[in-house]
Amino acid sequence: MTFALQTELFFRRKLLETLRQPVWLVTGLTTPLLYLALFAPLLRSLAGGPAFPPGQVLDVFVPGILVLIAFGAGMGAGWPVIWELDSGVIERLRVTPASRFALLLGTTARDVVMFAVPGVVVMAIAALFGFHAHWGGLAVLLVLLALLTAACSATSSALGLNLKQIGSLAAVVTGVQLPLTLLSGILLPLSLGPEWLRVLAHLNPMYYAVQASRSLAAGSVLTGTVGVGFLVTGAAAALALWWGTRSYQRAMVLSPAGTVTAVEIMTSAGPAHVVVEQPAGRPRFLAVLTHGAGGTPDTPDVLAVRDAARGLGAVTALVTQPYRVRGGRAPGSAARQDAAWAEIVTALSDSGLPLVQGGRSNGARVACRTARQVGAAGVIALAFPLHPPRRPGQPGKSRDAELRAAGTRVLVLNGDRDPFGIPEPDDATRVVVLPGETHALSKNPAAIGDAVARWLGTLPGIGSRPPSVSGQVPPR
Structure with a gap:
């Protein structure tokens, strides 16, 4: 079985699990729409001010919401992983010939789809209310945020495999979610904040994704901001996928004694x-x-x-x-x-x-x-x-x-x-x-x-000396 076929099978399995629980599809779509309906109107008074072009509040706000969708779609991957650990699914998969990387990519690809579908819907609805859509830039933006989703998904899966407890995973995810989102300028551009806050934001990988997203949404594709955004986000995705694969390999090699x-x-x-x-x-x-x-x-x-x-x-x-x-x-x-x-x-x-x-x-x-x-x-x-x-x-x-x-x-x-x-x-x-x-x-x-x-006991790598035995068996 080829690596591509293994990845497809795991992707279809994960996608089917999601479709059987449509509540995740509904919440994944309604949350960003609520931001558009309930938070975006609060920004209208800022139009024409610092960081907000005249009459283009949504052009700054919508790219940040898309980043938030990508982050949320990926960071939920760890909870099902813990359930699979507890229910024995991981133990059963341990003795299959499937690539551990393909197993991780199946979940990651599902999460990318879970970002892309509501992301496109939000862009279409926002365009009806004044968002100036530059479709070429938005297509590249979807690729950038697919990398961000992959990074978050692989990180969440690795955390689930290593922490093994829902309470511990929830504590870590909720503990990092607020600083990561606030220091990325998702809701409001960080140019509105003090200098120390802008300096601190440069330590946050999501900050570069938000900056690149706003540049791409404005139709500026070949810019240094976009290049840095892809570089940082791509490196984060590669590192997270490596960590996630290693975590699967460790989880699927060692089991509790006597299992x-x-x-x-x-x-x-x-x-x-x-x-x-x-x-x-x-x-x-x-x-x-x-x-x-x-x-x-x-x-x-x-x-x-x-x-x-x-x-x-x-x-x-x-x-x-x-x-x-x-x-x-x-x-x-x-x-x-x-x-x-x-x-x-x-x-x-x-x-x-x-x-x-x-x-x-x-x-x-x-x-x-x-x-x-x-x-x-x-x-x-x-x-x-x-x-x-x-x-x-x-x-x-x-x-x-x-x-x-x-x-x-x-x-x-x-x-x-x-x-x-x-x-x-x-x-x-x-x-x-x-x-x-x-x-x-x-x-x-x-x-x-x-x-x-x-x-x-005489085989190399297995035993250096024979153990004690209860009797002698004559060799021929």
Whole structure:
């Protein structure tokens, strides 16, 4: 999925949320109209005075109101973000392959639309009451204020992600709103104020947007005031978008210790179901595990691997593959299965943690076949089916090539009574044979967990020494 398509999908989602609550559309339009109806008449006595050309009070007042609309449209973005944090939406999005920047841009683009629509309506109505519209300059003004909306929206989203409390966000937004608006000259030009107030206004990025807006509304496009306005507002937007993206990345990597989340990941083969669990403390690696053909990822051997990985600080993900979600018993095409698995792992690996993947039986084969493609640091192959079932008289086949194609370190755990055979070890492949176990590997999950913990402790970047274990499992 392309970045542009991701941004479009998030934009449409946010826009649909807004359309389902039309009260925001009504208030976003009525507030500036009330300023025109109730405040602008108070300025008529100032016409012809300082900063107000004769008979052109609205030419000075309307650009300031447009800036106020842009500011208000953007600064409301943080409240829905906190709701998404509290309701688990952010946690679910964490395991999607979507760009965090696209996620932020979807909200920002919605807010730009929420500024542009009432902004155009206000300009049209103001023109009926004496506002001298220079449409070329106003078109450039809309672009400038779209940047201001983007800066405010991204800042509000970042504040929501970092503060995480509606009360804290409200305190910050209301605390900065009054000085920012008053020191920008939105309602009255600051040339009417004392010199210290005009000097202080130059520290406010919104001041430059207001000055440029009034110049553009007057039809003056190629001026130094407009250039500085675009420079300051564009820099503020870029900085806010960077901060917002970083905030999304942090919020969608680290979750509270012990958080368990069930998510759905869309793949080319259909949806996969994944249960993700965060460790206590900062995660050290990601362990993605799956089932065998016709099975589920909650078998004793897979859960033993999960628990061993969690003990070493892993984020664990138990994957039900798309064919099982559909109710199928057999995986079908290996190429299609591998492609879907790679998409799942890519979605889960966005945090940049070292990856260990594994599974039992058919899941072990998938993990080996795709290890090189997804950049796995290691593979855990439970009950690797070396020889497929065959009828009497048919020549034997081997899947040994799949095991050797992993291109990384592999731990194989097979029972000594497994009818599908036991692979041979090599320099990259450690083989542990469990006495008395069949292909099910269901009798002694503690031995599986011990062997996995020891092996994981030897992987670079995961463990420098093996943890204490309860028993010895003889390697083959």
